[in-house]
Amino acid sequence: MQQSIDFQCPKCGETLSVPSPDLYSCSNCGQNVNVLPRAQVAQPKAKKKTVSSFLGSGCIIQGIGLLLLIAAFFFGLAFPLLFLPIMLVGIVLIIYGSRVAISLKCSACGNNVEKTSKICPTCKSHF
Numbered sequence: 721m722q723q724s725i726d727f728q729c730p731k732c733g734e735t736l737s738v739p740s741p742d743l744y745s746c747s748n749c750g751q752n753v754n755v756l757p758r759a760q761v762a763q764p765k766a767k768k769k770t771v772s773s774f775l776g777s778g779c780i781i782q783g784i785g786l787l788l789l790i791a792a793f794f795f796g797l798a799f800p801l802l803f804l805p806i807m808l809v810g811i812v813l814i815i816y817g818s819r820v821a822i823s824l825k826c827s828a829c830g831n832n833v834e835k836t837s838k839i840c841p842t843c844k845s846h847f
């Protein structure tokens with residue numbers, strides 16, 4: 721295992737190697753750089769991506785909810801008592817649909833991951 725930490729100077733882009741996490745000044749431009757421990761620097765192999773599917777079931781549910789909202793206004797003109805219940809059902813469907821439509825995916829392998837997981841179950845990437 722290599723002991724030094726590689727990091728990039730945020731000002732000039734020079735890549736520097738230092739033995740330990742500390743405050744350094746860039747040998748190239750003199751910019752002060754706070755070097756974090758390796759674990760915080762070198763780990764971002766993958767990210768969780770929020771993916772909303774526009775063709776999935778969640779979107780269909782949202783579409784129905786939206787139609788109900790529109791319908792509620794028209795029904796409400798003729799039957800004021802129906803306005804509120806139809807509107808509430810529409811809102812619930814839109815909220816429920818947005819939950820179904822959005823899923824988290826691993827940026828490295830594209831498989832679904834849990835919101836709470838720190839390691840991808842498929843490709844073992846760290847988030």
Ligand SMILES: [Zn+2]
Pocket residue numbers: 729730731732733734746747748749750751
């Ligand atoms: Zn620099």
Ligand SMILES: [Zn+2]
Pocket residue numbers: 766826827828829830831840841842843844845
């Ligand atoms: Zn993965």
